Amino acid sequence: xxxxxxxxxxxxxxxxxxxxxxxxxxxxxxxxxxxxxxxxxxxxxxxxxxxxxxxxxxxxxxxxxxxxxxxxxxxxxxxxxxxxxxxxxxxxxxxxxxxxxxxxxxxxxxxxxxxxxxxxxxxxxxxxxxxxxxx
Numbered sequence: 001x002x003x004x005x006x007x008x009x010x011x012x013x014x015x016x017x018x019x020x021x022x023x024x025x026x027x028x029x030x031x032x033x034x035x036x037x038x039x040x041x042x043x044x045x046x047x048x049x050x051x052x053x054x055x056x057x058x059x060x061x062x063x064x065x066x067x068x069x070x071x072x073x074x075x076x077x078x079x080x081x082x083x084x085x086x087x088x089x090x091x092x093x094x095x096x097x098x099x100x101x102x103x104x105x106x107x108x109x110x111x112x113x114x115x116x117x118x119x120x121x122x123x124x125x126x127x128x129x130x131x132x133x134x135x
Contacts, residue, residue: 003028003051008118017122026051027091030122035069039132042069047125048089048096059111063125064089064096077132101128 002009003021012019018031030047037043048064068083079100081088089096101124111120128134 004118011119036130039071040069049121057113059116060121061102062100064098066094066096068097
């Protein structure tokens with residue numbers, strides 16, 4: 001059945017974005033997501049988002065990355081849980097570390113019910129990963 005709308009899957013395919021789903025947990029995982037080399041100690045990661053039951057009237061909140069990684073400059077990434085953190089998620093034997101990033105105002109990117117989609121979520125993740133100091 002899938003977690004998303006048919007349109008979402010078509011948009012992902014058109015953009016060559018790879019993913020996996022775990023429907024029981026409502027996990028949607030962007031796989032092999034490239035990371036900016038100037039910021040991070042790994043070249044790519046998988047990014048897990050939780051798709052709410054009332055998608056697309058409500059968007060996801062936060063995302064989780066595996067493997068765990070750090071900044072190349074040694075600075076701490078704000079609002080990111082380390083391995084073993086209380087709100088990390090485990091899927092397929094891998095721990096995904098939480099990045100606390102929200103859709104709520106006054107931050108840019110407020111979820112627009114019925115208009116936003118999986119590409120909106122993908123862009124928000126991209127923006128957060130390209131701006132490691134953003135909260």
